[in-house]
Amino acid sequence: xxxxxxxxxxxxxxxxxxxxxxxxxxxxxxxxxxxxxxxxxxxxxxxxxxxxxxxxxxxxxxxxxxxxxxxxxxxxxxxxxxxxxxxxxxxxxxxxxxxxxxxxxxxxxxxxxxxxxxxxxxxxxxxxxxxxxxxxxxxxxxxxxxxxxxxxxxxxxxxxxxxxxxxxxxxxxxxxxxxxxxxxxxxxxxxxxxxxxxxxxxxxxxxxxxxxxxxxxxxxxxxxxxxxxxxxxxxxxxxxxxxxxxxxxxxxxxxxxxxxxxxxxxxxxxxxxxxxxxxxxxxxxxxxxxxxxxxxxxxxxxxxxxxxxxxxxxxxxxxxxxxxxxxxxxxxxxxxxxxxxxxxxxxxxxxxxxxxxxxxxxxxxxxxxxxxxxxxxxxxxxxxxxxxxxxxxxxxxxxxxxxxxxxxxxxxxxxxxxxxxxxxxxxxxxxxxxxxxxxxxxxxxxxxxxxxxxxxxxxxxxxxxxxxxxxxxxxxxxxxxxxxxxxxxxxxxxxxxxxxxxxxxxxxx
RNA sequence: GGCCCAUUCGUCUAGUGGUCAGGACGCAAGGUUUUCAUCCUUGAAACAGGAGUUCGAUUCUCCUAUGGGCUGCCA
Numbered sequence: 237x238x239x240x241x242x243x244x245x246x247x248x249x250x251x252x253x254x255x256x257x258x259x260x261x262x263x264x265x266x267x268x269x270x271x272x273x274x275x276x277x278x279x280x281x282x283x284x285x286x287x288x289x290x291x292x293x294x295x296x297x298x299x300x301x302x303x304x305x306x307x308x309x310x311x312x313x314x315x316x317x318x319x320x321x322x323x324x325x326x327x328x329x330x331x332x333x334x335x336x337x338x339x340x341x342x343x344x345x346x347x348x349x350x351x352x353x354x355x356x357x358x359x360x361x362x363x364x365x366x367x368x369x370x371x372x373x374x375x376x377x378x379x380x381x382x383x384x385x386x387x388x389x390x391x392x393x394x395x396x397x398x399x400x401x402x403x404x405x406x407x408x409x410x411x412x413x414x415x416x417x418x419x420x421x422x423x424x425x426x427x428x429x430x431x432x433x434x435x436x437x438x439x440x441x442x443x444x445x446x447x448x449x450x451x452x453x454x455x456x457x458x459x460x461x462x463x464x465x466x467x468x469x470x471x472x473x474x475x476x477x478x479x480x481x482x483x484x485x486x487x488x489x490x491x492x493x494x495x496x497x498x499x500x501x502x503x504x505x506x507x508x509x510x511x512x513x514x515x516x517x518x519x520x521x522x523x524x525x526x527x528x529x530x531x532x533x534x535x536x537x538x539x540x541x542x543x544x545x546x547x548x549x550x551x552x553x554x555x556x557x558x559x560x561x562x563x564x565x566x567x568x569x570x571x572x573x574x575x576x577x578x579x580x581x582x583x584x585x586x587x588x589x590x591x592x593x594x595x596x597x598x599x600x601x602x603x604x605x606x607x608x609x610x611x612x613x614x615x616x617x618x619x620x621x622x623x624x625x626x627x628x629x630x631x632x633x634x635x636x637x638x639x640x641x642x643x644x645x646x647x648x649x650x651x652x653x654x655x656x657x658x659x660x661x662x663x664x665x666x667x668x669x670x671x672x673x674x675x676x677x678x679x680x681x682x683x684x685x686x687x688x689x690x691x692x693x694x695x696x697x698x699x700x701x702x703x704x705x706x707x708x709x710x711x712x713x714x715x716x717x718x719x720x721x722x723x724x725x726x727x728x729x730x731x732x733x734x735x736x737x738x739x740x741x742x743x744x745x
Numbered sequence: 746g747g748c749c750c751a752u753u754c755g756u757c758u759a760g761u762g763g764u765c766a767g768g769a770c771g772c773a774a775g776g777u778u779u780u781c782a783u784c785c786u787u788g789a790a791a792c793a794g795g796a797g798u799u800c801g802a803u804u805c806u807c808c809u810a811u812g813g814g815c816u817g818c819c820a
Contacts, residue, residue: 249820284819349818356817366747366816399818417750426748426816434818441820465749465815486750489813493756498813540757543769547758551768570758572751573813580757580770590783624782634782649780699779711781 242274243455246307247445249281250292253516253524254299256576257460257490257499260541264487264569265458266305267542270561274455278310279448280321283438290519293321299513299526303534304557317452322444329439332447332477333400333432337380341476342432344398345369345379346391368428371406400433402442402469410468415456415485415566422468430469442466446473449482458485458566461573462498485566488545489573499576509578513537531627536585544574554587586626594618600628607632609639616721620713634712638721641730642708645738649710653700654742659735661691662701666731675724681716705734 246262248254254262262278269276278300280293293311300306309315319325336342352369359367367373374381379401380388391398408424432443439447449457457470464486474481490499494507504511505525514526527537539555547570548555548563555563589597598614601607605628607614621635632639668683669675688698703715706727712718719727 247820251820281820287819345818352818364746368747368816397818401818420749422749428816431818436818438818440818445820460814461750462814462820468749488751491813543757545757549759551759553769574758575756577756577770583770621782623784695779697779703780709781713782715779 240453240455242269242272243277243453244269244274244458245277245279245449245452245454247279247281247448247459248296249284249287249441250289250296251284251287252289252292252501253512253514254296255499255501255511256513256527256541259299259303259513260490260544261458261460261487262300263303263305263538263541264546264564264566266307267561267564268456268458268566269308271564275309276305276307277315277317277452277454278307278313278320279452280311280323281441281444282321282323283434283441283444285323285436285438295514295516302514302528303538305538322448323438325444325448326438328451329444329447330433330437333439333443336402336432336476337400339476340403342400342402343374343380344388344392345374345377345401345429345431346383346396346398347378348397351378369401370428371404371425374401374403374429397435399431399435401429401431402472404429404469404472410471412467412471412481412484414464414467415483416488416569417464417486417571420464420467424468424472427469430466432473442469442473446470446477446479450474450477450479454482456483456485456566458487461486461489485569488570490544491573491575493575493577498573507578509581531629532581532585533588536581536588539588540581540584544576545570554584554591582626589625589628590622592622594622597622597628597631601631605629605632620717620721624713637707637709637712638718641733642706645704645708645734645741646710649700649704650738650741653697653704653710654738658701659739661693661698662705662731662735665698665702666728669719669724669728669731672724675720675727677714677716677720680719684716702731705731705738 244265246265248258248262266276268274278297280296282288282293297310297312307313309317309320311318311320313320333342337344347369355373356367359365369377376382381403383391404424404427406425409421410424410427411419411421413419430442431440433439467484467486471481491497492499492503492507499511501511501524510525510527510530512524512526514528516524516526518524528534535556538557538560542555542560542564543553546564546568549568592600594615595611597618598611601614601618602611617635617638618631620638621631625631625634665687668687669680672679672683684699684702688695691698699715700710703712704710706715706718706722722730
C-alpha cells in the first residue's frame with residue numbers, strides 16, 4: 237500500500253483523431269485524479285514514426301479542451317516531468333534497455349523483420365498460427381543468447397540492425413490485481429519475448445510506457461481493456477527494473493451499437509452518429525464528423541460517456557463534470573463492454589438543452605450560429621422553442637416562422653382544417669385582432685375565446701387555421717404567445733397574405 | 746488455433762444466498778395540450794445453458810456456449 241499522491245495519465249498515440257473510446261479513457265483518468273486530488277497528465281506516445289499523423293496531437297488537445305478535461309501536465313502545458321512527448325525523450329530509453337541486457341533480463345536479436353515474417357508464414361502453413369519469438373524459438377534464432385559473444389560484439393560494432401527483446405522466463409505465474417477485474421494470472425510460457433527497443437533507435441510502447449510511467453511517478457494506470465494481455469509483461473518490466481508497480485484498472489471496451497466488435501472509426505458516419513468528439517478531415521479530404529459540430533453540448537457528451545461503463549449507484553442520471561468527479565470511483569466501473577447507444581446520447585443532449593437558460597441559449601445562437609438579432613428577442617424565441625428542440629439549431633429550424641414569414645403552408649393542415657368558411661372566419665378574426673388595444677397573450681386569448689363562442693365553434697376548428705396562416709405549420713408552441721411575439725401588424729399582414737395563398741392553393745387542387 | 750477478459754429487459758445498468766429482480770433510453774397504450782414537444786400514468790421486456798455447493802441459487806464453484814480483446818521492430 238503506497239501513500240504516494242495520485243498521478244494518472246492519458247497516453248494517446250497521435251495516429252489519428254481521438255475517438256470517443258479514447259475520450260472516455262481520458263475522462264475516467266481525469267475524474268479519478270480530481271476525485272483523489274491528484275494530477276492528470278497527458279503524454280503523447282509517438283514512438284512509431286511510421287504512423288505519425290500531422291495534426292493529430294493538436295486534435296487530441298483541442299478535443300479534450302472542448303470536453304473540459306484538460307490535464308494539469310502535458311505537452312504545451314508544462315510540468316515537472318516533461319517533456320511529455322515520447323519522441324522528445326528518445327535518448328532516455330536506450331540505457332534502460334541496455335541495463336536489462338546487462339542483467340540478462342533482455343537480449344540483442346538480429347533477425348530481420350522479413351526473416352520473422354517468413355517464420356510465421358511457414359508455421360502457419362504447417363497449421364501453427366501462433367508462432368512466437370519466445371523461450372523455445374529463441375534458441376534457434378539469431379540473438380545474443382545463441383551467438384558466440386565475439387560474433388555478437390562484431391555485429392554490434394558493424395552497425396548491423398538489431399532489436400532488444402525481453403527474455404521472458406519459463407513457467408512463472410505472473411499475478412497482479414486489477415482494480416476492476418480482480419486478480420489476473422498469466423503464465424510466462426504463454427508470453428513471448430516482446431521487442432523493447434527497435435532497430436530504428438526508438439523504444440516500443442512497452443518499454444517507453446513503463447519507463448515514463450515510472451519517471452513521471454504514475455500511481456494508477458487506467459487504460460482500455462485491449463492492454464490487459466500485455467499487462468503481465470509490464471508487471472515483469474517493473475520488477476525487472478526493481479520499480480514499484482502502479483495499480484492497474486483496465487476499462488471495458490466501447491462496442492458498436494449494431495452487431496459486434498469494438499467501435500471503430502468508420503462505424504459512425506455509416507450508422508449515422510459521430511464517433512469523434514469533433515470533426516476531423518483526413519489528408520485526403522475525407523470528413524469524419526464530430527459531436528461538437530453536430531450540435532451536442534460537451535456536458536451532454538461527457539455525461540453520456542461517463543455512464544458508458546460506470547454508474548453512481550443512485551437514480552441520478554444528469555451529472556455535471558464536477559458532480560461526476562466527486563461521485564466517480566473505479567470500483568463502480570463495470571467489467572463488460574458497453575454498446576454505445578445514439579438514442580440515449582440524443583436524450584442527454586435534449587435534457588441539457590432544456591436546462592440551459594434562455595439567456596445562455598441566446599448567447600449560443602449569436603456565438604455559434606451567427607444570429608444578429610436583439611438578445612432579448614432571441615431569448616424569447618429560445619423560451620418558446622427549447623422544449624421541442626434537441627439541438628440549438630433546432631430552435632432556428634423549428635421556429636423559422638418567428639423570424640420570417642412562411643412561404644409554404646403545411647399540406648395536411650390545409651386539407652384537413654381549411655374549409656369553405658375558413659377565409660371568412662379568418663377575415664373576421666383579423667378585424668377583432670385589429671381592434672385590440674393591448675396586443676399581448678392574454679387579451680388575444682380572451683378575444684379568441686369570445687370569438688369562437690360567438691361562432692359556437694370549438695378551439696380545434698379555428699386555432700389551427702390561425703396557426704396555419706401565421707406559421708405555415710400545424711404544430712408548435714402556444715399561438716397566443718407567438719402572436720404577441722410577432723406583434724399586431726405582422727400578424728395581420730400574415731393573416732391577409734395567408735388567406736389569399738391558401739385559398740388559391742385550395743382552388744388549384 | 747493459443748492466451749486473457751466478459752455474460753441481468755432490444756440498449757446502458759442496479760441488485761441480493763430467500764426481492765413482485767429496480768431504474769434509465771427506446772417502444773406501446775392512456776391522460777394533459779388547439780396541435781407538436783414537454784409533462785403525468787400504465788404496459789410489454791432480462792438473470793445464456795448445464796452440473797455442483799446449499800434447506801434455498803440470478804447471486805458461490807466448475808464445465809459448455811456465446812461475445813470481445815490480444816496474438817507486429819502498432820499503440
